[in-house]
Amino acid sequence: MTPLIQSFVAHFGEMGSRWGINRTVGQIYALIFVSPRPLCADEIADALSYSRSNVSMGLKELQSWRLVKLRHIAGDRREYFEAPSDxxxxxxxxxxxxxxxxxxxxxxxxxxxxxxxxxxxxxxxxxxxxxxxxxxxxxxxxxxxxxxxxxxxxxxxxxxxxxxxxxxxxxxxxxxxxxxx
Amino acid sequence: MTPLIQSFVAHFGEMGSRWGINRTVGQIYALIFVSPRPLCADEIADALSYSRSNVSMGLKELQSWRLVKLRHIAGDRREYFEAPSDxxxxxxxxxxxxxxxxxxxxxxxxxxxxxxxxxxxxxxxxxxxxxxxxxxxxxxxxxxxxxxxxxxxxxxxxxxxxxxxxxxxxxxxxxxxxxxx
DNA sequence: ATGAATTTTCAGTAATTACTGAAACTTTGA
DNA sequence: TCAAAGTTTCAGTAATTACTGAAAATTCAT
The missing domain is CATH 1.10.287 (Helix Hairpins)
Incomplete structure (x- = not known):
């Protein structure tokens, strides 16, 4: 993560907790939002240093809010996540x-x-x-x-x-x- | 507290936690909002069975949100709290x-x-x-x-x-x- | 000033929520 | 049908947040 993205992600982590949303979920969403391409759970876990299972929970929550879209990449079984760029x-x-x-x-x-x-x-x-x-x-x-x-x-x-x-x-x-x- | 008021208060306690606001603060505000007259901290602590200090904290938070108005009653040193009825x-x-x-x-x-x-x-x-x-x-x-x-x-x-x-x-x-x- | 009434602070504890790693489950290609 | 790749669940633990009671501080009448 570049410093620019890092500060954006950190901010949403903190802000998130002022909402009902928790830090992890806020950070995951921030990361997906600024990413130029869909990300898979492992990439997210890696970038944020959270456990794979924590990221899985977070993504589920984001899905329940309908804030992420699922994408599939040909020849890859993993699920990729994307936010509306608008x-x-x-x-x-x-x-x-x-x-x-x-x-x-x-x-x-x-x-x-x-x-x-x-x-x-x-x-x-x-x-x-x-x-x-x-x-x-x-x-x-x-x-x-x-x-x-x-x-x-x-x-x-x-x-x-x-x-x-x-x-x-x-x-x-x-x-x-x-x-x- | 009447059952009517009780259910209103309970609802706002639960809802509160979906916001950043905690249960106590939500309940305190709900109680003040439906009360026909300003309430003092002891009355609130009593009605909700919270400690006096917890209520004090909650009232401070509500004041920081500017959601309560302070009232004074002649010959009574206690502070009374009121919400806009609108x-x-x-x-x-x-x-x-x-x-x-x-x-x-x-x-x-x-x-x-x-x-x-x-x-x-x-x-x-x-x-x-x-x-x-x-x-x-x-x-x-x-x-x-x-x-x-x-x-x-x-x-x-x-x-x-x-x-x-x-x-x-x-x-x-x-x-x-x-x-x- | 003194002290009674009231409010606030704060350290400690309880309750809740977040997070992890391991195990269970699901999906898909061979 | 099997195994590999990937995802989810869940019990246990860590971290955070809420709550209390006691003590300190404030306010105000005398």
Whole structure:
């Protein structure tokens, strides 16, 4: 590993642990991401000085997040791993997977909590707060879903617009006032 | 704690660990969030059966995330803690703090990596990928910053629009074609 | 200043999570 | 069907992180 790659990999190892992801997994992904060609498990274990089995676990985790693609090379039985070279695509996958793992369980917990009939003031207030949270998370979840379908270019345009989108909304609000939104 | 609140608190304890946040901190915040009035450390320790010192640590962490507000009650020396009752506000704080803790260090690492002059093909490719990632993260970081300034209502409108925003962009793209955007 | 009420720190311990090496399993070519 | 190449599982151990209780520090009324 060159020093450039080494520092990139190290950074993602540390960052990883601020997420749910562990150091090994972060480093493996960083390495695959910057590699010009797919890597096999042994190469990864070698480069990072981790045991073969640890790398195997890490790759399985990355697969469960759908962040790596498998490749096969003719005449070679080993599996090779590759990341999308487009950071947008990675981000999209990550967002979708987080929605599924973090938002959905919370939404279903909140939904069932909101079905309960509160029998005291404490529960009444609690439910009120939960309702607000449910509303927010549901909205964001749907929004993620919509965003998912935009192509990178449109999304980039939307982001570059930033706060100016507000102006646009005000404008269309006027144009469409009276219609369904 | 009522069963309703208990299940909410338990859920956030478990969810917390999928984030960087630990179980205790997640539970403390959940409890504060649904409480109709500010709580003091002893009440929290009591409700969750954690040691007073553990709760103290947890509250400190929540303060470092700026997720709790301190309140004082006349004639009572203890500090009371409260969460914004508006989930939007919480989300905004969280997003800002994550940007600061996760995006900024990564951006600065990437920036310095991109300043290096690559001396071989491996580094050249790696830098190319890093450039893509830098572009994406920087764009998102700026966008978060912009979003920050929108009021909840506008943001909600934007989200409810979802993918339809694409149509809007196409429209304005036509209107403005030739101008600076 | 004194001391009671409260909060924080910290060293030690418990619990959890990460990692390894060996063994089991799978796949494929001869 | 066998054996070689490759991958996964898993029990045990290492490393990390969470938690506690006791002691120290802080705050504030007198």
């Amino acid at each position: 950071a947008w695509e990675i981000f999209r996958t990550l967002a979708e997977e987080r929605r599924r793992r973090e938002m959905e369980p919370t939404l279903s917990m909140l939904r069932s909590a909101l079905l309960e009939v509160p029998t005291n003031d404490e529960d009444r207030v609690a439910q009120e707060r939960m309702r607000g949270m449910h509303e927010l998370i549901e909205m964001m979840s749907n929004w993620f879903d919509d965003i998912q379908r935009l192509d990178a270019q449109t999304l980039a345009r939307l982001m570059r617009m930033g706060a100016r989108v507000q102006k646009l909304l005000e404008l269309t609000g006027q144009l469409k006032s009276g219609s369904k939104e | 989930a939007w506000e919480i989300f905004r704080t969280l997003a800002e703090e994550r940007r600061r803790r996760e995006m900024e260090p990564t951006l600065s690492m990437l920036r310095s990596a991109l300043l290096e002059v690559p001396t071989n093909d491996e580094d050249r490719v790696a830098q190319e990928r890093m450039r893509g990632m830098h572009e994406l993260i920087e764009m998102m970081s700026n966008w978060f910053d912009d979003i920050q300034r929108l009021d909840a209502q506008t943001l909600a409108r934007l989200m409810r629009m979802g993918a339809r925003v694409q149509k809007l962009l196409e429209l304005t793209g036509q209107l403005k074609s030739g101008s600076k955007e």
